[in-house]
Amino acid sequence: MDAAWVPLLLSLKVAGWATALNLFLGVGVGFALARWRFPGRELLDAVLTLPMVLPPTVLGYYLLVLIGKHGPLGAWLLDNFGIQLIFTWQGAVIAATLVAFPLVLKSARAAFEGVDPQLERAARVLGLGEWAVFFRVSLPMAWRGILAGLLLAFARALGEFGATLMVAGSIPGRTQTLSVAVYEAVQAGQDDSANFLVLITSLTCVLVLLSAGRLAPARPLV
Template identity: 85%
Template structure:
């Protein structure tokens, strides 16, 4: 495989991996909250958390620029306090990918937690387990196949993210140029062979991830 294809592949895997790791915590927490708690504004919160799934990527990119850009309230604070600049960096690309993929983890986690028998959780509490122990020893293990399927889907989505990433991180070869952006640049430059190779790599990677996610989302007796 050409080195020019390996670099954006490695960067895409790095960005998608960190974005998925971030969503492991944020998405699972949000999914559990929506599945287990009832509070005023719950439906509105769910709608807001699902917005990245339906908003145009350019709109998400603009929101991120307003938030983490050098003039954004968070970006300006990070730059002035710690000297951290997220725009035109792989960390900025990671944040964009995590935002776009977040609803996939959140919705999968919510469905998985809603499928856990609450009587088993009550039994664990009756045996003296605390809330954290119940979650990590009963709830999460039983919901894990659904959560993992959502994480794999989110990884595939983060791997192919284009619009928001381009607005936030740009297209700097070796630094922020992910696979999807590299495909765009190759097509724009008329490099058809390079574009074909990058498209093939992206497609094969996503097919493998989707097959794994589909297998995990089926009941155990169907997987055999």
Template identity: 75%
Template structure:
């Protein structure tokens, strides 16, 4: 039970922090691509969507190259601040953030694009600043789509395996998340532990998907219609 509790606690912490990171970055980038026109916009959209279709092990390899002691970012962090992200729970957060990012970014962009620009323009005519328009008009109209994306991202981060295993490894009580604990339990022949972990992950993901489905913009529009 201690192993299950430790893996569950770590998974919740990693998924929660990864979702928070994606909330800030995904919403900002989604708003930028929804509202601004610039050369290479769709190419940037494609690149940022790659984690959704790219094998997690490939993403993990890229992160190792970037964050490892021989990588330009990892080497700089190590030499300058003495920070090592490989085989740490912080590395697991980064891996989960990268993998789940498109699940926040894409719904956020779609939600912002669905906001009626006339309402934003009316607020500007009334003297509301751009920040005021964002906080008082755009976000209140787009929040359901953004929240649905956040729930999906949390579920994806909870179940992340490939990239997390390559970047953070499988260290009990330190970097061993639920999905990695399932793999280790199966390898060790601990079927009872594996069954419990699988049940926890399945129930959590089903609950999140049901909540996300109720918040989906399409279903909301259908109800309102």
């Protein structure tokens, strides 16, 4: 059972990095979609939400085409910096970030749309700049919804399987995340290991979901 903790720690590492990246990407894009009006805004929102509904293997294929050693981004990174993302834990982070991104985007956009624009205008009238308005008015009023979305994204990244397997593979101790380890244990007939991995995965996700539920904005009684 000691070997079961290795994929757990790797999964926590991957999910942590993916959540941190989505903190900046999802919150930034969510705020832009909530506050800016431009042609094609809803189309952009739909495109960015695609990872939520597309099969993970399709997302994995897109990533292989993009960041593989023959892909446009992958070839550029390899030729200029000697960086190869396929079959690395960094590749797993990219896959988990892409899959979990819509959860942060949707939560952030809804949270910012729930902030009264009049409060932001009043702050500007009082002399605050745009960055000050964001950090002193908009973000403090939207943080609960954003944090709930981040927790959901963490849980989603923690359980990511399809895209991660295609991009990072299943190298024990290097790229084998918790969900991939469960698959490998079942395939190998190691029922005890599979049961233990499923148990700790389920407990971790339940704790995260309970935390997200407590942080979600309270609904009005009437």
